[in-house]
Amino acid sequence: MxxxxxxxxxxxxxxxxxxxxxxxxxxxxxxxxxxxxxxxxxxxxxxxxxxxxxxxxxxxxxxxxxxxxxxxxxxxxxxxxxxxxxxxxxxxxxxxxxxxxxxxxxxxxxxxxFKCPPVCSDALGMGSWKIPDSSLSASTAGNTGYGPKKARLNTNGAYCSSDPANNWYRVSLDETVTLTGLITQGRHYSNVWTKTFKVKLGVAGNQLEYVTGADGLPIEFLGNTDHGTQVTNSFPEAVRANVIQIEPVEVERAFCIRFELLGCRDSD
Incomplete structure (x- = not known):
């Protein structure tokens, strides 16, 4: 100019x-x-x-x-x-x-x-195995037969931690995606589920940040009240990330969870 x-x-x-x-x-x-x-x-x-x-x-x-x-x-x-x-x-x-x-x-x-288009909410691959076992990890290896790979939605069993405290479950994707929420279940045919939980998101190599509410505090998402019902929680806004970490706040008997991630991939 x-x-x-x-x-x-x-x-x-x-x-x-x-x-x-x-x-x-x-x-x-x-x-x-x-x-x-x-x-x-x-x-x-x-x-x-x-x-x-x-x-x-x-x-x-x-x-x-x-x-x-x-x-x-x-x-x-x-x-x-x-x-x-x-x-x-x-x-x-x-x-x-x-x-x-x-x-x-x-x-x-x-x-x-404003008649806005739907926010992307595709299943990203926990239930379909599009997300491989190598992308799944947790704070503990889990009880026998209930390791990290058992956290997939609708699978028999669930991931169940073998430690009563300091728990987390992490998905590390091979690409950055748009995340909009998740669906959770309790442990298959057992009186064990996660009642409330927090979620951290981020990009590999950087610090993970909690999904927060309007007050700036981490949101405690309402989880399950039985073993089989699917409960959907949406994030306040879509987030770009490739690392997702679930941290239980209140559980029924133990930290057990099955879940699916919601969002969309650039490659789809």
Whole structure:
């Protein structure tokens, strides 16, 4: 960009800033600095604003504007400030203009409102053996006949730890995938299952991070209440990872689990 073009751009941006109220200016700064989202843990908080519609006859009619390139990534929509002109001129994005105000902390409600495509939720291969035994490991070798390879969904038995404390079960994939959740079961025809658990995700060679909630704390997912019912838990947002670690919080008798990973592979 040459000096003349830069001066024109800078003047235009300054005029945009000058016409905003304090709340809107603060919103713009947040939006520009973090590319349109305020991220809290794994949640993306988006702000909807009011602005004058330049297409209205009086140019004084208000409209709702969501200044984000993809509202389907929002996990929360909150009320922002007010703009006195078309904010797309300031933010250089194409906003979503809405006739109906939506304020929500429910990601599924947001996705339904914007008719978002389904999040990928394919079975990644625990049940089908597409994930090989060599990708499976655990904090202990497991009780006899209940080793790591027995953790596959719908298999006879289950993985069962031989240690009552400090347990984890890990899947190390040979490629980075998109993970969206998992399905769990207890031990086949036995009164043993995992009631609640936490999940860590990451890329091999890097530190694993817990899947967290809006409060920034690790989510304790609700697991099973019997040996055979499949229970599905979804993550707050899709995560790119190739290492998945399940850590039990509360168990019925022992840490026993069968499960399937949900998401999608780039290679599929």
């Amino acid at each position: 040459d000096r003349s073009s830069w001066e024109t751009y800078r003047t235009t941006q300054f005029r945009c800033f000058a016409k905003m109220d304090g709340a809107a200016f603060a919103l713009l700064i947040v939006t520009v600095l973090i590319k349109g989202f305020l991220t809290v843990s794994s949640h993306k908080i988006c702000y909807i604003v009011s602005e004058f519609d330049p297409q209205s006859p009086s140019k004084q009619q208000q409209r709702w504007s969501l200044p984000y390139s993809d509202p389907c990534e929002c996990t929360s929509i909150r009320l922002g400030g007010a703009f006195s002109q078309d904010m797309s001129r300031c933010l250089k994005v194409k906003p979503f203009y809405l006739e109906t105000l939506i304020l929500s902390e429910d990601r599924e409600e947001i996705r339904e409102f």
